[in-house]
Amino acid sequence: MALWKRKTEPTSTSTSAAAPQKPVEAIVSPSAQGARPRMGRSVLVRPHLTEKSSVLAERRQYTFLVTPDAEKISIARDVAARYGVHPVRVHIIRLPGKHVRYGKIAGQRSGVKKAIVTLKEGEKLPFGVKT
Numbered sequence: 460m461a462l463w464k465r466k467t468e469p470t471s472t473s474t475s476a477a478a479p480q481k482p483v484e485a486i487v488s489p490s491a492q493g494a495r496p497r498m499g500r501s502v503l504v505r506p507h508l509t510e511k512s513s514v515l516a517e518r519r520q521y522t523f524l525v526t527p528d529a530e531k532i533s534i535a536r537d538v539a540a541r542y543g544v545h546p547v548r549v550h551i552i553r554l555p556g557k558h559v560r561y562g563k564i565a566g567q568r569s570g571v572k573k574a575i576v577t578l579k580e581g582e583k584l585p586f587g588v589k590t
Contacts, residue, residue: 502529503537506586507573516586519578525551527572534574542584548577 504524506512512522525534535546556570578584 501537501541502526502533503541506584508586515575516584519580519583521576521578521584521586523574523576525572525574529572529574531574534576538576544582544584545579546576547579550575550577 502525504526507522507524509522515522521538523534523538529551531549531551534549534551538544538546552573552575554571554573556568558565558567560566
């Protein structure tokens, strides 16, 4: 079953050398077009500094909070552009929001998306490890 069909031109029996035919264009699904450009905004929200992230920083792995639509490639590009380092690997973690209660009122906190960026050997960022 085809979800996306190609546009077709009606065929004619007469051949005209003066009238060139237009090329047939394929309809591309929205998911195949790729992500939209971010128009100059960074996908990095802020560094995520915790006890665990300071332990990871000793191994050249730094943790950042990122926007929900961030992808690994855009995260690596933003880290390289902002800090002047060379990311080797990017891991993404999605954490769901917690259910909370304040007396009778129940609610839910917002979820976050984190990225753990591994840097090239010998490079480090100015935060994460207290020396």
